[in-house]
Amino acid sequence: xxxxxxxxxxxxxxxxxxxxxxxxxxxxxxxxxxxxxxxxxxxxxxxxxxxxxxxxxxxxxxxxxxxxxxxxxxxxxxxxxxxxxxxxxxxxxxxxxxxxxxxxxxxxxxxxxxxxxxxxxxxxxxxxxxxxxxxxxxxxxxxxxxxxxxxxxxxxxxxxxxxxxxxxxxxxxxxxxxxxxxxxxxxxxxxxxxxxxxxxxxxxxxxxxxxxxxxxxxxxxxxxxxxxxxxxxxxxxxxxxxxxxxxxxxxxxxxxxxxxxxxxxxxxxxxxxxxxxxxxxxxxxxxxxxxxxxxxxxxxxxxxxxxxxxxxxxxxxxxxxxxxxxxxxx
Amino acid sequence: xxxxxxxxxxxxxxxxxxxxxxxxxxxxxxxxxxxxxxxxxxxxxxxxxxxxxxxxxxxxxxxxxxxxxxxxxxxxxxxxxxxxxxxxxxxxxxxxxxxxxxxxxxxxxxxxxxxxxxxxxxxxxxxxxxxxxxxxxxxxxxxxxxxxxxxxxxxxxxxxxxxxxxxxxxxxxxxxxxxxxxxxxxxxxxxxxxxxxxxxxxxxxxxxxxxxxxxxxxxxxxxxxxxxxxxxxxxxxxxxxxxxxxxxxxxxxxxxxxxxxxxxxxxxxxxxxxxxxxxxxxxxxxxxx
Ligand SMILES: Cc1ncc(C[n+]2csc(CCOP(=O)(O)OP(=O)(O)O)c2C)c(N)n1
Ligand SMILES: [Mg+2]
Numbered sequence: 001x002x003x004x005x006x007x008x009x010x011x012x013x014x015x016x017x018x019x020x021x022x023x024x025x026x027x028x029x030x031x032x033x034x035x036x037x038x039x040x041x042x043x044x045x046x047x048x049x050x051x052x053x054x055x056x057x058x059x060x061x062x063x064x065x066x067x068x069x070x071x072x073x074x075x076x077x078x079x080x081x082x083x084x085x086x087x088x089x090x091x092x093x094x095x096x097x098x099x100x101x102x103x104x105x106x107x108x109x110x111x112x113x114x115x116x117x118x119x120x121x122x123x124x125x126x127x128x129x130x131x132x133x134x135x136x137x138x139x140x141x142x143x144x145x146x147x148x149x150x151x152x153x154x155x156x157x158x159x160x161x162x163x164x165x166x167x168x169x170x171x172x173x174x175x176x177x178x179x180x181x182x183x184x185x186x187x188x189x190x191x192x193x194x195x196x197x198x199x200x201x202x203x204x205x206x207x208x209x210x211x212x213x214x215x216x217x218x219x220x221x222x223x224x225x226x227x228x229x230x231x232x233x234x235x236x237x238x239x240x241x242x243x244x245x246x247x248x249x250x251x252x253x254x255x256x257x258x259x260x261x262x263x264x265x266x267x268x269x270x271x272x273x274x275x276x277x278x279x280x281x282x283x284x285x286x287x288x289x290x291x292x293x294x295x296x297x298x299x300x301x302x303x304x305x306x307x308x309x310x311x312x313x314x315x316x317x318x319x320x321x322x323x324x325x326x327x328x329x330x
Numbered sequence: 331x332x333x334x335x336x337x338x339x340x341x342x343x344x345x346x347x348x349x350x351x352x353x354x355x356x357x358x359x360x361x362x363x364x365x366x367x368x369x370x371x372x373x374x375x376x377x378x379x380x381x382x383x384x385x386x387x388x389x390x391x392x393x394x395x396x397x398x399x400x401x402x403x404x405x406x407x408x409x410x411x412x413x414x415x416x417x418x419x420x421x422x423x424x425x426x427x428x429x430x431x432x433x434x435x436x437x438x439x440x441x442x443x444x445x446x447x448x449x450x451x452x453x454x455x456x457x458x459x460x461x462x463x464x465x466x467x468x469x470x471x472x473x474x475x476x477x478x479x480x481x482x483x484x485x486x487x488x489x490x491x492x493x494x495x496x497x498x499x500x501x502x503x504x505x506x507x508x509x510x511x512x513x514x515x516x517x518x519x520x521x522x523x524x525x526x527x528x529x530x531x532x533x534x535x536x537x538x539x540x541x542x543x544x545x546x547x548x549x550x551x552x553x554x555x556x557x558x559x560x561x562x563x564x565x566x567x568x569x570x571x572x573x574x575x576x577x578x579x580x581x582x583x584x585x586x587x588x589x590x591x592x593x594x595x596x597x598x599x600x601x602x603x604x605x606x607x608x609x610x611x612x613x614x615x616x617x618x619x
Binding site: 024036037039040042043047059060061062063065066076088089092093122123124127291292293294297298301 | 362363364365386406430432433435436437438439440442452453454455457458486487489490491518519520526527
């Protein structure tokens with residue numbers, strides 16, 4: 001996988017690692033921070049917290065539903081309860097427990113889904129979380145976060161823990177290009193402009209932010225000046241930033257490592273339709289499960305590349321291939 | 331029925347098959363640079379016995395034969411040994427095994443029933459296989475078929491509440507065509523299974539859930555074969571075989587590692603060669619069946 005290579009972005013740590021380290025660092029500042037694991041702490045990296053604070057780490061085994069409700073119980077006792085598993089197992093297996101114990105009650109539970117998206121590659125579709133943001137967005141009051149790099153993951157972990165109420169954050173398995181300085185200042189619900197531009201906007205999250213920057217670089221050579229927004233908070237959406245993008249650039253492409261249904265693209269489309277109608281394009285997993293393969297091969301086969309983003313922008317701008325043909329997902 | 335060349339009649343024959351499956355599981359995961367070889371090795375006797383000792387009825391020429399016995403690999407991360415068994419049975423080409431986990435290959439990291447013949451269930455999210463087995467056994471009853479359903483579970487997998495929901499349903503419906511096998515290798519992802527989540531006393535638990543319960547050494551051919559043969563007998567309730575096994579059986583590099591670092595970690599090429607040589611060099615068991 002050579003994310004970010006086209007524009008020379010250096011590879012940084014996986015977002016799951018940054019999350020684990022940030023959690024350990026926060027453990028000292030928050031004596032009421034507790035963590036519940038479902039036999040995957042070495043995958044999600046909550047084991048880094050466990051090593052530092054064993055007395056505040058609870059291992060409930062391979063039992064995601066139980067894990068979430070246990071976290072809800074800890075939160076009811078005044079704790080900030082962080083619980084993590086693979087995004088797929090956490091959000092799919094324990095959906096009702098999240099709905100009742102976290103969403104409906106507004107519990108101070110932080111859900112973290114690792115192995116999000118299809119860039120896990122080899123292990124295959126049963127381990128890939130491609131619906132997690134849709135499911136978590138369908139919980140009223142849930143905040144849904146998707147960091148683009150390690151620095152963003154560290155910052156968003158801190159914001160998540162500081163926030164009082166339900167939060168979901170997805171993290172990824174592979175190393176990802178470094179976009180931000182280590183001390184980047186992000187705010188929940190505020191899109192980050194990572195590239196200014198006037199002709200079109202790519203709104204991306206997670207690893208697709210670096211892909212969007214690569215696409216913007218290629219399009220610049222064709223005379224298309226692309227704005228790139230990192231929409232690290234998928235819910236609540238920064239509607240003002242979307243509106244501004246629509247008014248100021250006239251075309252929006254979304255890019256996410258998630259199903260097109262119910263994720264970032266859907267949320268942005270709703271805002272665009274309501275406040276600032278403009279042509280849109282969508283890059284994401286299109287009504288399919290993926291398959292096993294090396295991460296780069298899987299991303300390429302399922303269309304999650306900077307080239308796919310660039311093609312969508314060209315289509316909207318009336319350049320190049322695509323023309324009048326609607327994207328496959330519609 | 332299984333064709334005669336898939337029914338091996340001596341333990342030495344079966345052991346030779348088992349070694350082929352074990353070696354294939356190692357080679358496949360080493361080539362893919364990912365996967366769970368130790369998980370495959372602990373269940374290598376069980377899988378070999380099911381497919382190649384006449385204990386499961388199927389016809390490799392007709393993988394969709396309605397009355398075939400069903401095998402559900404609930405611990406789906408053992409996919410390589412399932413694929414190897416299907417190759418040994420003549421259902422998949424041996425050559426294809428080395429495509430494991432590569433783009434375009436139907437041999438995904440976890441079994442996908444939509445892509446591979448005689449993969450009876452898509453698994454990889456632990457905890458669901460026994461419930462699927464209950465449904466399959468109910469379907470067998472509705473079809474007035476005498477077919478059996480075998481479900482292989484990990485011991486860590488038993489942490490999932492759904493396994494026990496399925497256990498109750500199996501007992502309620504007196505599914506005596508349903509056989510669960512627990513690969514009790516004592517380890518799960520985060521280490522010692524009893525430290526992660528104590529599930530014992532296992533046999534007493536299954537008994538309390540209404541299952542006929544057999545406990546065996548999962549690497550002892552006569553015990554494995556005898557228990558599976560007994561489990562085929564219909565006795566008015568479902569049967570579980572709790573098989574004590576070793577995660578990484580036959581490979582000292584893995585067995586010597588008490589921290590279970592090898593869960594989900596393939597051997598490096600040089601390590602794999604040592605492991606394969608060790609498997610090949612091990613003395614053959616001598617008992618006749
Ligand atoms: C629902 C679910 N949660 C977590 C995982 C991640 N996971 C894969 S294998 C494994 C450990 C399995 O242990 P065990 O069942 O004992 O199988 P073994 O490899 O020891 O045979 C875990 C936690 C998963 N695949 N499915
Ligand atoms: Mg085990």
